[in-house]
Amino acid sequence: MKLEKRKLVDHTAPNRSTGIVNGRSSNILNWDDVRFSWAYPKYKRMLANFWTPFEINMTKDRQQFQQLDEAEKEAFLKIIGLLALLDSVQTDYAGRAADYLTDSSLHALMIILAQQEVIHNHSYSYVLSSVADKKTQDQVFDFWRSEPILQKRNDFVTEGYIAFAEEPTIDHFLRSIVYDVILEGLFFYSGFAFFYNLARNQKMIATSTMINYINRDEQLHVGLFEKIFKEVLRENPEYDTAELKEYGRETFRKAAELEIEWGRYIIGHKIEGIQMNELESYIKFMANKRAEQLGFEAPFDGYRKNPMRWIIAYQEVDLGKTDFFEQKSRAYTKASEINGFDEL
Template identity: 65%
Template sequence: METLHERKLYDVNAPNASTGIINGTSSNVLNWDDTRFPWAYSLYKTMLSNFWTPFEINMSNDIKQYQQLTDDEQRAFNKIIGLLAFLDSIQTDYAGRVANYLTDSSLCALMTVLGFQEVVHNQSYSYVLSSVTNKQNQDEIFEYWKHDEVLRERNDFIVEGYQRFIDDPTPQTFMESIVFDVILEGLNFYSGFAFFYNLARNQKMVSTSTMINYINRDEQQHVNLFARIFKAVREDYPELKTAENDEFVRQTFIKAAELEINWGRYIIGDRFDGITMEELEAYIKFTANTRVKQLGVDSPFSDYNKNPLPWIKAYSDVNAGKSDFFEQKSRQYTKVTDTNGFDDL
């Protein structure tokens, strides 16, 4: 299969609207009124309207509550934050590598916004940890991904999928890497999100959960973007629309769900009121089905087409920038400065 070529810095002989999503031609000049994909500008506006920064969120109540969490709650809180920090760090880099091969300048712009949002997400984890714990503990949390075997197994699964594309960039490996991306952004976060939302459901660490909601909202748009790119690549390269590639999607999600369930059993299990391991396993399979459908492929798990944790919808779907979220409003947040809790960064 042909090798992917990086986008030219500029091309005076090419149109502004690209002739292909990858390996096409384009002037590389961005004119939002002259792009190949009509959905790109709408998605750009949505991503911009979701703009937020961690500094808007007052962590004062969480600082007190963190010390009152049980040992199991603190352990899960710390390890899930460590997981999220790893995933968003890798995702920032992956977004840039994908952008290098996208011919259409509007998609490059979207990938740049996505990468910026991942940086904000990653910084938010430092912000949370610097608020609730000391620098030594924070440093240890950011090292979990290196030493925790369960965490390492699920992370390596994603990174190896990315690495195959980086080492051998072809339409096939590019398409496959997007499957791993949708797993990272659309599945691997979700047991962690469920943990934080369950804490908030019990009136614990509400500010952290508010921040997680912001991240959740961004990630939904990221999955939307990559699902569209996945479909567009298969339209430009009909030879990729095969039963074998559909099965690759399903089998990759089955393996990812298995790893996510193993992680959920390890970090959450049946230790917390309000969420059981049976429910969490069903939720992971339900979420996997949802993501596979977004890619235009048949679901890998039968009988998992209904959300077994319906209460999560109130937390994950709320527009936190315009609506009350746990009786808070974003305009009511106190700006955090070096005088009121952000001096440890």
């Protein structure tokens, strides 16, 4: 079934939407009269996460970057390059998805999500401009063209989006959400582990603070797409097939293998404090968690416990008080079961 774009205004439709996709809505948003009860709480949580890169003082990181060893510098720059590419693609995908969500509250959430992805992408530029010269910055933002392993990973996601972009059907939309959850909930995680490992060794703490904010946003984004995925299937049960479930399980398996390959290349046995066998287990653990969030079977037998428990201390930061990473006092929402950190 082809997806119909939402109308700018529909005078004859109710304000409360009649469907998540291919429904009708006036497109007038009244938060007290929305189809999905979880939309407004999700909206408040996303607003509570607001931040900008300018708030983070990079002075110490500028000094420390030159003191990193060569393996750490290479990993730092290439991981930033990877994140910049994926979040650029994600901004575009969120806008395309918003065009076909005929519920105005979910359309609004998708616009906020896209804006947060723009902030994430800006944060990578901000970090690079703080620690590297212009020539290095330009090289980092071109890694996606020149690094074969990066190309393979990135093509995996972008090719997963293309079918939906070129032929927006319900089936293609559902499958594109699988790739979205992979991008935001799996492909970033070895990179996040690298930055958190630097922080626990008192290195590049401002950058790790920035990564923490991005990580927290991505948790909410994964939760939003999980809700949308399940609501689309609930309203269109004919698409909830064994074929889709097998597709999802196999896609998460392939994604985990690509993430492990990237981890071996960029971290391997070169980064003190990260054991490659633990990182591989962590990636499989996350792949199982994400697959099951969407209702698929876990792609890997076992891997039910997080083998890198130390990461939790860097993700579950109480941002309602003084920042763990010794930045300025903030007024953000405390990490909790509500905003997603129970998943680890």
